[in-house]
Amino acid sequence: MQAADRLQDAPARSPASSGATGCTAPAVRSCRECGQAQRLPALTPGAAAHCRRCGALLRHAWADPLALPLALNLACLVLFAAGASTALAVVDAEGRRRAAGLFSGPAALAQNGLWELGALVFATTVAVPPSVASLTVYVLGGLRLRRPPPGLAWAFRLRNRLRPWSMIEVFLVGCFVAFAKLGALVHTEPGPAFFALFGFMVATIAADVVLDPQAVWEAIARRAGANASHFAAPGVPKEAARPARSPGPGLLCCPACDLTCEAPGGPLPGRCPRCAAVLHRRKPDSVARTAALALAALVFYVPANAFPVLTVIRLERGSPSTILGGVWELLAARQWFLALIVFGASVAVPVLKILGLGAMLASVLRRQPAHCLRHATALYRVISAIGRWSMIDIFMEALLSALVQFGGIATVTTDPGALAFAATVVLTILAAESFDPRLMWDAAAR
Numbered sequence: 001m002q003a004a005d006r007l008q009d010a011p012a013r014s015p016a017s018s019g020a021t022g023c024t025a026p027a028v029r030s031c032r033e034c035g036q037a038q039r040l041p042a043l044t045p046g047a048a049a050h051c052r053r054c055g056a057l058l059r060h061a062w063a064d065p066l067a068l069p070l071a072l073n074l075a076c077l078v079l080f081a082a083g084a085s086t087a088l089a090v091v092d093a094e095g096r097r098r099a100a101g102l103f104s105g106p107a108a109l110a111q112n113g114l115w116e117l118g119a120l121v122f123a124t125t126v127a128v129p130p131s132v133a134s135l136t137v138y139v140l141g142g143l144r145l146r147r148p149p150p151g152l153a154w155a156f157r158l159r160n161r162l163r164p165w166s167m168i169e170v171f172l173v174g175c176f177v178a179f180a181k182l183g184a185l186v187h188t189e190p191g192p193a194f195f196a197l198f199g200f201m202v203a204t205i206a207a208d209v210v211l212d213p214q215a216v217w218e219a220i221a222r223r224a225g226a227n228a229s230h231f232a233a234p235g236v237p238k239e240a241a242r243p244a245r246s247p248g249p250g251l252l253c254c255p256a257c258d259l260t261c262e263a264p265g266g267p268l269p270g271r272c273p274r275c276a277a278v279l280h281r282r283k284p285d286s287v288a289r290t291a292a293l294a295l296a297a298l299v300f301y302v303p304a305n306a307f308p309v310l311t312v313i314r315l316e317r318g319s320p321s322t323i324l325g326g327v328w329e330l331l332a333a334r335q336w337f338l339a340l341i342v343f344g345a346s347v348a349v350p351v352l353k354i355l356g357l358g359a360m361l362a363s364v365l366r367r368q369p370a371h372c373l374r375h376a377t378a379l380y381r382v383i384s385a386i387g388r389w390s391m392i393d394i395f396m397e398a399l400l401s402a403l404v405q406f407g408g409i410a411t412v413t414t415d416p417g418a419l420a421f422a423a424t425v426v427l428t429i430l431a432a433e434s435f436d437p438r439l440m441w442d443a444a445a446r
């Protein structure tokens with residue numbers, strides 16, 4: 001650990017002119033991905049600081065880090081309201097029209113007896129996306145008020161935990177695949193909700209890019225000093241840790257707000273003085289949890305592929321098809337690009353995730369040279385980012401089951417294999433979340 005914790009300054013990349021003054025204060029940061037303690041310099045607007053050892057993004061500074069994300073999240077709420085109250089798609093089969101909205105997919109899945117799958121689709125497309133935008137507006141809007149509302153730190157922590165489960169962008173790709181599949185069955189038109197949700201997706205991505213979470217935490221802490229009764233700070237118990245003043249061994253990185261703290265001397269686990277999260281040197285039981293979740297994902301992946309996920313009946317002909325069967329049908333229809341998307345999301349990504357998690361767990365148990373660790377940490381970043389994209393197939397099936405209910409002309413139902421596949425996706429996302437990449441660097445330093 002001595003080599004790992006020696007004083008280093010994080011390199012900053014700045015598009016601003018050299019004469020620009022910093023918009024952030026210098027700070028000590030322990031990297032969330034490799035555990036390297038380093039001094040973060042003052043950053044000019046637009047500049048980003050990366051970890052010197054593993055390349056992780058430590059901070060991206062913006063001139064006005066609160067106003068633009070607030071405006072974009074307000075736009076998200078308006079667009080989501082439009083998306084939830086209008087039709088997502090309208091289909092026409094021999095004169096009979098049928099429309100589906102954002103709520104139709106979960107309802108159709110519940111009608112098929114797959115209510116657990118319906119609940120997952122409801123959570124990731126209907127409940128979580130507006131909740132994330134509302135919590136962001138609550139925090140950023142609250143910080144602008146003279147007398148801020150209570151629980152800003154709690155609300156921002158919850159927002160950051162929910163963010164990976166907001167999956168509108170994945171849902172839209174699922175809709176795109178569903179429309180292409182529908183082309184062969186019935187006449188399809190995207191409804192106004194599709195375009196509203198597309199706008200929601202663009203605004204969400206833009207808001208994520210311009211949001212500097214560190215600036216939000218600093219603003220919350222500043223306002224807590226001015227009006228202590230309104231923030232988490234008074235709830236912080238006596239063993240609250242102290243923010244680190246210089247890089248050194250044994251520093252703790254807050255899992256919720258990234259504040260780097262000195263380890264408290266007492267027997268109790270320390271708490272972050274800024275957001276009250278419990279501080280641990282590393283994620284507790286990370287290896288055992290990750291291994292158990294990855295193994296469970298592997299177990300569910302067998303029925304996910306063996307059992308059918310979708311049944312398409314057209315003019316009383318058709319049969320249930322598996323995930324690979326669906327890819328094969330797209331290839332047979334010469335829809336190469338869609339076949340590639342579905343194969344990538346439903347076959348390649350889950351397999352690569354499970355193999356990648358295995359490789360990372362092996363890196364914890366075996367010493368690796370530094371350049372391999374940089375690659376392994378980059379692999380962790382990729383695995384954390386791509387897992388949610390496997391939901392494309394589930395969203396596509398939900399929309400098809402909601403839209404195509406024309407009796408003998410054309411009917412689509414989702415089959416129980418989809419439930420096993422969704423379990424695989426959720427378990428791999430949870431496995432990646434519980435893995436602590438710093439353990440790989442610890443193993444190399446031993």
Ligand SMILES: [Zn+2]
Nearest residue numbers: 031034051054
């Ligand atoms: Zn690092």
Ligand SMILES: [Zn+2]
Nearest residue numbers: 254257272275
């Ligand atoms: Zn914290």
